[in-house]
Amino acid sequence: MADNRRSAPFYMTATTQFGLEEVLAQELRQLGATIEKVGQRAIEFTGNIQLLYEACLWCRTAMRILKPFASFYAADEKALYREVGRVDWSKYIRQDQTFAITAVVNKSTFDHSLFVAQLTKDAIVDQFRNRTGERPSVDVKNPDIRLHLHMIENEVVLSLDASGESLHKRGYRQQTNVAPLNEALAAGLLLLAGWDGKKTLIDPMCGSGTLLTEAALIAQRIAPGLYHQGKFGFENWADFDAALWDSVQLDARQMRLEEPQAYLAGSDLSREFIELARENVAAADLEDFIRLGVRDVKEAKAPAKEAPGIVIMNPPYGERIGDELEMDALYKTIGDTLKSGFQGYDAYIFTGNLEAAKRIGLKASRRTPLYNGPIDCRLLKYELYQGTRKVSKPE
Template sequence: MNQYFATVARGLEAIAAEELEQLGAQAVKPEFCGVSFEGDRALLYRVNLWARLPFRILMKIHHFPCQDAEDLYRGIHSIDWFDYLTPDLTLAVNATGKNDRLNHTHFTAIQVKKAIVEQQQERAGERSNVDTVAPDVRVNVHIDRSGCTVSLDSSGNSLHRRGYRPAMGAAPLKESLAAALIQLSGWQPDQMFYDPLCGSGTLPLEASLRALNIAPGLFRERFGFETWPDFDLPLLEDLLQEAEDSQKHELPAPIWGSDRDENVIRQAIANAENCGVEEHVWFSCTELADVVAPADSGILLCNPPYGERIGRIGEMAAFYKLLGDVLKQRFKGWTAFILSGNKELAQSIGLKSSQRIPVYNGALPCQLMKYELY
């Protein structure tokens, strides 16, 4: 069993742990901005392919006591790097955390790189080149009071970048946060899903991928582990084939998105085409004032502008009031969820929420507000 750590957005640790357990992870433990778990190589590949909430999946390779730069160099140099990184492969180092004597992540990363390449020079007479953009092997080191944890980043580019969304609106949600909001809402694929402020379509698209059982990793060009010396191509090919075979061909219930902006609706349609769901999810150009419930019941989930990102606070207050009026007058029988990073604007909705779930959108503390519409 290998030890892994999934990095996730703050506040999503518990639901990310649930997702990892469903994928077969063992010894799952939520921690700050991440989840530790155990499993074999097949699990590592499967989590990268299927998990919708994490940013990166790190594989722990070493931990050692570390108080200063000398301890750091010695500990890194003691690892047999030829098991993970041959001189023909490129390298990047990402450092997080700090202690009293190692309090600059850039310095920490330089020390780690130095220890690795000097070991290579000593043993082989050549060393890996550094590539900070698309390295073959990305090393992650985390410093805390008890020492240094060394991991390899198995994901490559952040997993939230699915690969289907080159077209984006002015303030797009990360795909991983969209997936988390859908999970927090309790929406099930047999319920209608509607986002009346869909922008470039991230929420309806993530809902459609989940409803059709499409693995989000299918859209990626590659994973970080594909350039590791022990990469098992037949295993990955089996998992990819298994994922493709498990896709569903019809939605159990409609998934809709609308927005007032014709340009972002075109972007949403292009993104739907990129992930192969253009025949399933429906997008329309519709003013919020003209929105009506397309069914007797369902889940409405939206991410309206917060004022800090788009528009002025006064204009936004009127917009939020309109949103509340539309929900109250036209969506009886539905359950609505609204993500807001501005409490004053949220009050302008004029409805009493039955639940408020704290969520972070990047560094911005937000609330996912639930409204039962009777």
């Protein structure tokens, strides 16, 4: 058998969240991928099987890594059923395996993705039944093989999903009753902030600690996929190379840096949140790298002995009716804290409340549009200069 490390490159797609496309493209480039196209919420790239395994293990901002294997035009239901039936499904699914299909339908004559998924499933199952008299079962929750069908204007692409569980679900997060940032978005905010994994990083409203945990993973060069629960999708594929996968994981474990690389600290007014943060940090085995404490944001200030770096936070947005006054006061406090306690730092505020953000009272030098779930958000950058910036006139 040919050595898979040198196997021929093939097409892949990595999906992400709106606004993180360039960050993910850069992550893939660093792994050695050739970027073919940066689309909306998706990056098309080429690489070999080793790169596919590494992308699942290392990409901090990817949701899924897909491997397309068939494409065709389907004008109507009959054509879709017929074209799906032309694929030799025994190459991709064994009849003792379970499978599931996710369909995404855009601008096509089919108006319903669930219907398209159902029709595709029927075509696959019928092929097995006709050939062998037996059929693989569907398991929507935890299938062996996840298929992805993308239809845009009746052009269909079928892909195998290499990820299994979505890659943003790292597995270190303990059950929380708070609505934390998703891990891929948290990593994306840090990478958008241009944080290098070396500078001081402070989160004075850290909640359950997702930003700090992701920061520690970046600083200590830890592959997020090492926390992945259960199998990756590609481990159930017919061409799975177990020896290559073992070596990719071994390389990743050896990349981890044991010495703390950056001063990382977070605080929150809520003792309960700090307890949750401690549990998450412990589950990720990162206690040596993150300092946590209970503190009101108005008491927060830069650590005396550390060189200035980044202060980053995701304050509440105030979704409830009647929150306006409380939010205005909170964002004014955040502004006061930044001005008095963090001179020389770059501040990044991620918020979905752009009205309240005006109360920060600083001029944003950059505004990056993103989403937190369905909420339209901005990552606002503020440069906090040392003292006031007076220009001395020539004598």
